[in-house]
Amino acid sequence: MLELQRLEIEAENLKSSLEKLKEQERSFLHKLEAIERERDEILKKRELIQKEIREHREHIEECKKNIKKTEERLNMVKKAEEYKALLREKARHEDCVIKLTERLKGLELELKSMDIEGIKEKYGKLIQEVEEEISDIRYSQARLGNRLGELEKRLENFKLSLREGVLKEYENLKRKYGLPFIVPVDAYGVCENCGTKLPSALYSKVIEGGIVSCPSCGRLLYHEEA
Numbered sequence: 001m002l003e004l005q006r007l008e009i010e011a012e013n014l015k016s017s018l019e020k021l022k023e024q025e026r027s028f029l030h031k032l033e034a035i036e037r038e039r040d041e042i043l044k045k046r047e048l049i050q051k052e053i054r055e056h057r058e059h060i061e062e063c064k065k066n067i068k069k070t071e072e073r074l075n076m077v078k079k080a081e082e083y084k085a086l087l088r089e090k091a092r093h094e095d096c097v098i099k100l101t102e103r104l105k106g107l108e109l110e111l112k113s114m115d116i117e118g119i120k121e122k123y124g125k126l127i128q129e130v131e132e133e134i135s136d137i138r139y140s141q142a143r144l145g146n147r148l149g150e151l152e153k154r155l156e157n158f159k160l161s162l163r164e165g166v167l168k169e170y171e172n173l174k175r176k177y178g179l180p181f182i183v184p185v186d187a188y189g190v191c192e193n194c195g196t197k198l199p200s201a202l203y204s205k206v207i208e209g210g211i212v213s214c215p216s217c218g219r220l221l222y223h224e225e226a
């Protein structure tokens with residue numbers, strides 16, 4: 001029974017380690033997604049700025065053409081009213097060029113600060129790090145999974161090798177107390193589960209290799225050879 005308990009506890013521990021690894025894997029996968037999302041957002045913002053720069057340049061060209069056209073018309077008009085109106089129109093186009101050029105400078109500076117190689121390198125590195133973590137975790141998962149598989153096979157064979165009565169008693173005690181229900185007594189005759197000191201008669205029985213129940217907590221007690 002002690003061996004069965006040992007194998008079962010080992011299997012439980014492996015299962016909980018596997019759970020923890022799965023949890024870790026999930027959290028790293030989330031991290032990876034977040035990094036990729038952040039990178040994509042920056043790249044998208046960069047594209048938008050590039051597009052805006054193109055549009056600004058086109059718009060400036062248009063304003064410059066309009067200035068030229070207005071100048072040509074200024075040479076042909078005769079009435080003072082019309083002349084004044086054209087001057088105002090020209091000033092408007094010039095104003096447009098000045099303002100757009102100012103904004104264009106700002107956009108170009110912003111674009112310069114978003115160095116594409118730097119972005120790719122920074123995020124590439126981050127992604128690689130997280131991917132390495134994930135692959136390590138998956139490797140450990142596979143290893144533990146194999147061990148658990150082997151252990152479960154051993155457990156099954158071990159159970160088959162036990163007499164039915166023993167297995168039944170084991171399952172009953174396990175249901176009643178949970179694992180571990182077979183615990184050692186220490187050198188002072190104290191139950192390691194509940195801390196009760198055994199009466200000397202029981203203690204001697206344990207020392208002689210017998211199995212007794214703790215009078216206080218009911219767990220099976222055995223003596224561990226030093």
Ligand SMILES: [Zn+2]
Pocket residue numbers: 191192193194195196214215216217218219
């Ligand atoms: Zn006890």
